[in-house]
Amino acid sequence: MNPEDIKAVFGMKPEAAVAYLKQKGIAVSWDWQDMLDDAHATAFTVAKTAKMDVLSDIYSAVVDAAEQGRTLEEFSRELASVLQRKGWWGRQEVQNPEGETQSVQLGSPHRLKTIYLTNMQSAYMAGRYAEMMDSIDTHPYWQYVAINDSRTRDAHRMMHGRVYAADDPVWNTLYPPLDYRCRCRVKPLSRSMGENRVLPRPNLESITVDIGANPYTGEERYAQRTGIRINNKFIAPNAGFNANQGKSMLSRMAKIAVDKAQATHPDIARITLKTMMGNDRFKNALSTASLTWVLKLLKG
Template sequence: MNPEDIKAVFGMQPEAAVEYLKQKGVDVSWDWQDMLDDAHATAFTVAKTAGMDVAEDIYKAVVHAAENGETLEEFTRQLTPVLQGKGWWGRQEVTNPDTGGIQTATLGTPHRLKTIYLTNMQSAYMAGRYAEMMDSVDTHPYWQYVAINDSRTRDSHRLLHGRVYRAGDPVWDTLYPPLDFRCRCRVRPLSRAAGEAKVLPSPMLETQTVDIGTNEYTGEERYAQRTGIRIGGKFVAPSAGFNANQGQAMLSRMASVAVQKAQAVHPDIARIALKTMMGNAKFKAALSAAELAWVLNLLKG
């Protein structure tokens, strides 16, 4: 699936998706378990890049692909020689920067670049989609989960297909796609007339702590949380590392930046700016409890 396919499926322009990618910071990691949930949603990282000076190259290539509508083939063709030139390619004996030990690791491969491309593109488009849908909750107060439903669709994602919940239902805090690497699901907004007869009661959320493996070098046991619902007795939840709504993370980050900037200027200036911002329900909802309390206190002055 290339950017044009994604744009057609998600029904949106790429600007919001590009903005989502540009807001991410670049972090480095050795094991994918180091970056889970909110950290995964707010930082760009690729496992096995720590100490190898390639995370920034991959990040720039992903942003460039989103900005210019590059296909997977174009993305791979341009990035591969860069990574090969820096030695981040194939299966090699490398030093684990966390332990200092030598281990055999698979670095860059065409299959891995495809996963990086698809996962980041779809996360970006779904985050942008979330922001757009939040702007239209007055006219489209219900959201419907939509899966592709072909031979590659995961069973758990297929179970979610067609389910409708109100836009503000806590179920979307975690069951907003992508729910896994290469997830192709999306969410579509429904008008009151289209969704009222289909909307389901808010389901009971269940959180499970799952073992995601032992670090073979440090012996550290690693765990992650998966929050989901029961459908026909089956537990349906995002895979480990995807237990966060990418769109919510993006809006929260934007709101936090706005509050930080307001705290750095004269209170009279901050008061004028935040009064306008608080008229936007999306901004207000994205604030943390502490940020909201600070803003409300400022506006009282």
């Protein structure tokens, strides 16, 4: 990531990125497998946070870091002292949700770095998605950009430079981050810059992968990975990242608007939603159920 990108991600306060973090609720989880795909866009969670107050502290620190443009070092220094005082630090023997004692790794510098980088990248890319959707009329093509250094994953390297139409379904899943600590991004291209480079709409392929049995119930857990074939190699987000964070955020915001409309007088809701439906981005963010309700309301 070049210096300009680092500044954009971690040294500024992009309003859409902050909004992405603030619109999340928080959800206690024990295993990372408990929160997959779209859930990342609607709830903030950290595995092995059995106490809500600890999770709240971490969440508040992440939001504050985004708002204030705090560096990783500042974020880690301030949050580590809080977590250490509360005992959420180091390897400890703790009770899992079933009441059994288990040796687990709680807070650590490595863990805080992963929390910081993953959440900042998710927030930044969600904000970027909203901004790029707002300029789709002038920049109708998007290009995947990887870092391409010794730490770059092969799948991400193979996506580097590929250009697809902004409305191509490929972006529903292959929109970064594609994994923990993913540093990739997407760059919008104007019509003149992208029309000779855009690739045909690829065939999307979905596979189901085993992500391990629930250690308490024994029930097998699975995740979906949706991607494409490049040189006959399957390229897809890692388990748990099979959703476009920005699109999920906009869908959640659209749902909130519809929920509020459903709670008000039908005549007021009809006037409000008629105006909002004139915005293609709002209309495209609606779920099938919400869109059906809105269209029925507008017909009277």
